[in-house]
Amino acid sequence: MTWFDFFLIYIAVINLFGGFLVVLDKRRAKQGGRRVRERTLFLFGALGGAVCMYLSMLFVRHKTRHISFMIGFPLMISAQMILVFLLATDTWRTVIGFFA
Numbered sequence: 001m002t003w004f005d006f007f008l009i010y011i012a013v014i015n016l017f018g019g020f021l022v023v024l025d026k027r028r029a030k031q032g033g034r035r036v037r038e039r040t041l042f043l044f045g046a047l048g049g050a051v052c053m054y055l056s057m058l059f060v061r062h063k064t065r066h067i068s069f070m071i072g073f074p075l076m077i078s079a080q081m082i083l084v085f086l087l088a089t090d091t092w093r094t095v096i097g098f099f100a
Contacts, residue, residue, distance in 0.1 A: 004087065004088065007087065010048065011048050011084075014044065014047055014048040014049040015048065015049045015051055015052035015053070016049075016052060017044065017049065018041075018044040018045060018049025018050070018052050018053040018056075019049070019052035019053055019055070019056040021036050021040070021041060021044060021053070022041065022053050022056040022057055022060065022062055022063075023056055023060055023062075024036060025041065025062065025063075026060045026061075026062040029062070038066075038068075041053065041063070041069075042072065045072070045073055045076050046076055048080060050073050050076035050077045050080055051077055051080070053073060054073040054074065054077060057069060057073070
């Protein structure tokens with residue numbers, strides 16, 4: 001396996017866990033239980049789970065009134081897509097060389 005294969009596995013796992021956190025927070029919100037902190041949700045989104053988390057938020061209608069989530073997660077998704085593109089095409093070496 002290459003490092004990129006491990007990277008894709010990481011992205012898949014962090015997305016599934018992030019989606020689980022959103023659904024868990026929604027369930028706890030309905031039941032009045034202990035909630036997942038917003039910064040924890042943002043952290044897992046920033047670590048690579050933004051796609052599944054954003055889709056989960058839309059699907060279960062959770063945090064959809066919070067502008068920070070509805071703008072922040074699409075921005076994270078865009079940044080993560082650019083990062084995956086740069087890593088997949090080996091373009092990152094050119095970008096780093098440009099800034100060096």
